[in-house]
Amino acid sequence: MTITQIINKVKENNPNTDTKMLELAYEFAEEAHRGQKRRSGIPYIQHSLHTAFQLAQIKADINTVIAGILHDVPEDTDRTLADVKKEFGEDVYNLVKGITKLSKIKYRGVERYRESLRKMFLAMSKDLRVILIKFCDRLHNLRTLESLPEAKQQRIARETMEIYAPIAGLLGIWRLKWQMEDICFKYLYPDQYKKLEYKYEVEKKAERNQYSQKLKDILSQELDKHGIEYQLEDRFKHLYSIWQKMQNKDRQFDEIYDVFAIRVIVPTVADCYRTLGIIHATWKPKAGRIKDYIATPKPNGYRSLHTTVNGPENKAAEFQIRTREMHEESLYGIAAHWHYKQISGNQVKTQKQPAWVKEIIEIQRKAANTNEFISQLKLDVFGNRIFVFSPRGDVFDLPENSTPIDFAYLVHTEIGNKASGVMINNKIATLDTKLKNGDQVEIIIDKNRKGPNHDWLKFVTTNRAKDKIKHGEKVSRLDKLRRFIPGM
Ligand code: MN
Numbered sequence: 001m002t003i004t005q006i007i008n009k010v011k012e013n014n015p016n017t018d019t020k021m022l023e024l025a026y027e028f029a030e031e032a033h034r035g036q037k038r039r040s041g042i043p044y045i046q047h048s049l050h051t052a053f054q055l056a057q058i059k060a061d062i063n064t065v066i067a068g069i070l071h072d073v074p075e076d077t078d079r080t081l082a083d084v085k086k087e088f089g090e091d092v093y094n095l096v097k098g099i100t101k102l103s104k105i106k107y108r109g110v111e112r113y114r115e116s117l118r119k120m121f122l123a124m125s126k127d128l129r130v131i132l133i134k135f136c137d138r139l140h141n142l143r144t145l146e147s148l149p150e151a152k153q154q155r156i157a158r159e160t161m162e163i164y165a166p167i168a169g170l171l172g173i174w175r176l177k178w179q180m181e182d183i184c185f186k187y188l189y190p191d192q193y194k195k196l197e198y199k200y201e202v203e204k205k206a207e208r209n210q211y212s213q214k215l216k217d218i219l220s221q222e223l224d225k226h227g228i229e230y231q232l233e234d235r236f237k238h239l240y241s242i243w244q245k246m247q248n249k250d251r252q253f254d255e256i257y258d259v260f261a262i263r264v265i266v267p268t269v270a271d272c273y274r275t276l277g278i279i280h281a282t283w284k285p286k287a288g289r290i291k292d293y294i295a296t297p298k299p300n301g302y303r304s305l306h307t308t309v310n311g312p313e314n315k316a317a318e319f320q321i322r323t324r325e326m327h328e329e330s331l332y333g334i335a336a337h338w339h340y341k342q343i344s345g346n347q348v349k350t351q352k353q354p355a356w357v358k359e360i361i362e363i364q365r366k367a368a369n370t371n372e373f374i375s376q377l378k379l380d381v382f383g384n385r386i387f388v389f390s391p392r393g394d395v396f397d398l399p400e401n402s403t404p405i406d407f408a409y410l411v412h413t414e415i416g417n418k419a420s421g422v423m424i425n426n427k428i429a430t431l432d433t434k435l436k437n438g439d440q441v442e443i444i445i446d447k448n449r450k451g452p453n454h455d456w457l458k459f460v461t462t463n464r465a466k467d468k469i470k471h472g473e474k475v476s477r478l479d480k481l482r483r484f485i486p487g488m
Contacts, residue, residue, distance in 0.1 A: 001046055001053055003022070005053060006052050006069075007022060009056035010056050010062060010065060013056065022065060022069070025070055025092075026069055028079070028087060029069050029070055029073055032073050032077035032079045033048065033076070038147070039144075040144050040146070041147075047072070047140055047144075048069045048071065050136075050140040050143075051136045052065050052066075052068035052069045054068075054136035054140065054176075055132060055133065055136045058173060058175060059332050060132050063095065064095060064132060066092050067092050067129075067133055068133050068136060070088070070092070071099045071100075071133055071137060075100055081097055094127065095133065098127060099137070102130065131171070135164060136176070138160060138180065139180060141156065142180060142184065145157070154187065157187040158188065160183075161180075161188065165177050165181050172329065172330070175331045178238040178240070178241070181238065181240040182240050185239060189243075193239065193243075196239050200242070208236075208260055211311075211312075211315065212234050212260060215262055215317055216232045216262060218312070219232065219264070219279065219282070222279075222281075223264075223278065228271055228274060228275060230265065230266050230271075230275070231264075231265040232262060232263065232265075233265065234263075235260060235261045235262065235320065236260045261319060261320050262317070262319050263319075263320045263327070264279075264319060264320070264322075265322060265323070266322075267324070269294060272305050272321045275305075275321050276305050279307060279319055280309070282309075283310055283317070284309060285307050286307075286309060286316065289306070291305070291307075303330075304320050304322040304330065305319075305320070305322070306319070306320050307321075388435050389439070398461075398462065399461055399462060400461075401434050401461045402435050402462060403431060404419070404422035404429070404441055405456050405459070406435075406462045406465045407435065408465075409460075409464050409468045410462070410464060410465075416452065416465065416468055416469075417451050417472050418446055419431065419444070419445065419449075420444055420446035420449060422442065423442040424439050424441055426442075432458075432459040451472040452468065452473060453469075457469055
């Protein structure tokens with residue numbers, strides 16, 4: 001890896017980027033790390049360059065790439081953070097400082113795990129870019145895991161699976177998540193990995209490629225006919241996610257039919273829907289497999305149209321239709337937002353935090369200790385989300401196992417406090433019913449109701465509902481007291 005490769009990558013993302021500082025950062029880091037070697041024997045600066053390259057690849061902004069080159073300088077050389085500040089300014093300094101703080105945590109046992117998770121989120125809530133650097137640093141460490149003793153390999157792989165990969169998923173940086181997971185899978189379950197790799201890469205590869213080519217040929221003709229500009233890409237599932245699917249659903253490899261999909265990238269949103277129509281006119285869609293993540297994006301912001309059709313030879317074929325911008329976002333997640341911001345000339349700092357980051361900060365603020373923080377985090381953020389609809393068609397996302405009361409408090413505190421019944425999909429249901437994806441939920445309100453019911457605490461899932469119920473109780477107790485003690 002050379003600095004030129006990184007500069008080229010940065011320019012590829014945005015030709016107007018000034019890369020002077022990047023070159024200076026390289027000279028600075030190269031000199032600082034000179035003579036140091038990685039355990040594998042390669043010069044240490046290679047690790048810094050690989051980290052920076054990966055950052056450029058996920059389209060991080062220039063200062064993040066610079067901080068990527070410098071990330072191990074204060075920790076491992078005699079150059080200090082103050083030197084970094086003097087040479088590269090406040091922004092780069094803050095990023096390097098953030099990453100240096102993070103590197104002080106070591107993973108040892110479950111308590112440390114919780115603590116490192118907490119620190120990761122803390123760093124993230126200050127500046128998300130610190131986490132991007134940490135991910136890219138970790139990815140290169142994983143790629144060079146071979147040279148470490150086995151116990152250390154296992155520890156790093158496990159930590160990555162438990163902490164890094166889920167957070168990368170939350171941030172929507174699928175590209176990094178997949179790469180990390182597949183490497184860890186190989187170290188944690190070597191036998192299963194080898195078996196699956198053989199099946200996927202050797203046995204079925206030719207068959208899959210042939211089929212995908214056939215689909216692309218037919219679709220190209222149709223899209224040409226309708227005058228739609230397009231680009232087609234194969235999307236292969238990564239091995240770990242196939243394996244997970246086999247575990248979860250107890251299926252054989254041959255039964256996992258969505259091991260690949262075809263991505264159709266078109267210029268506009270209107271083209272996305274037109275393309276969906278063209279695909280459905282060509283092959284019969286499978287019921288229940290059409291997903292409109294453009295109208296209803298996933299909580300991490302993912303947008304696309306998905307459909308599975310009955311393709312040639314009566315085999316299932318999945319298509320994912322999206323614009324170029326949606327495509328970049330799906331690969332690079334939060335990093336892509338910055339990329340688009342940069343191109344449109346906006347300041348990086350104006351980047352708004354996604355809703356779940358605010359949610360995490362809120363949980364962090366309230367939790368009494370780390371253990372509580374983690375368990376709530378798992379519940380509210382790491383758990384799967386479902387989408388439900390209000391009668392007006394507004395979309396609300398909730399964690400799995402949420403009930404109408406959770407929904408009511410999400411809509412409005414008063415709706416929660418005065419809830420007396422619920423209609424789910426136009427049928428009367430009980431307030432403790434577990435909501436399902438796509439449910440339409442209408443809360444029936446009793447205007448005379450004084451406050452929440454204590455028993456609701458037994459079945460609600462979200463912390464928001466729990467807090468509101470506890471708070472509402474306090475208020476209504478005070479109300480009662482007031483009635484007995486005039487003037488209180
Ligand atoms: Mn490093």
